[in-house]
Amino acid sequence: MPVKKFTKLRRLNIATHRDLGYFFSTLIVVYCLSGLALNHVDDWNPDFIITKKDIKISEAMLPGAVDKPLIDSLGRMVGEEKYKVYDVPTKGQVKIYYDNASFHVNFDTHTGVYEKVARRPLFYQSNLFHRNSVKGWRWFADVFAVALILLNITGLFILKGKHGLGGRGKWWMAAGLLPPIIFYIIHELS
Structure with a gap:
């Protein structure tokens, strides 16, 4: 290949x-x-922050009737002004539902548990993608996957000589195969 064509191809690659x-x-x-968050889904909820608060209910609030x-x-x-619905799961209890929250009150023990759910900023949105x-994101995600492959391939040919693919690059590529191979073998043996 003539040097001029090779230089143009190299510039196009870069x-x-x-x-x-x-x-x-x-x-x-x-x-x-998102990948980091989803990798640790057993350790935390990557989409939502769930806040629970124990509330003491005064005896003066004991209901004659739930109304x-x-x-x-x-x-x-609990700082809520508008409820959606409430129900009485058992005698002496009431559960009130709000937008993104609930309040379960036990009049027999004079306690309540207020639980609020909020979207975890950045993580909720990134996990959606x-x-x-x-809707419709799958097609762009496919384009993104192909672009990542192209980014990888073009990156392999940026450097020349001993620092490029023909030099130490080939050894780093080979080393990059080791983690998946090792973890696959461990997986198959267990």
């Missing part, structure tokens, strides 16, 4: 790598954050 890298850089970070005024006064105790929960 420009493609650079431009795809810039274009997809934010999405790469989003997928990495709207009682439900409203219980709501004020990582799990393909957004």
Whole structure:
């Protein structure tokens, strides 16, 4: 191949790598954050923050009947003004449902448990994309996957000589195969 053609091809490779890298850089970070969160789903809830608070109920609030005024006064105790619905699961108890919260009150023990659910910032949104929960996103995710392959391939040919693929690059590529091979063998043996 003539040197001039090789130089043009090399420049095109570098420009493609650079431009795809810039274009997809934010999405790469989003997928990495989401991947970290989803890897540890057994340790924490990557989508929601669930806050529980134990509440003492005064004896003065013991109901003659469970009605709207009682439900409203219980709501004020936990900073909720508008309930969706309430029910009486068993005698002496009431469970009140709010937007993204609930309050379970036990009048026999004079206690209540207020539970609020909030979306975990950044992680909730990034997980929507990582799990393909957004309608139509799958097609863009496929484009992104192909672009990552292209980014990888173009990156292999950026450096030349002893620092490039023909030099130490081939050894790093070979070393990169080791973790999946080792973990696959461990998986198969267990």
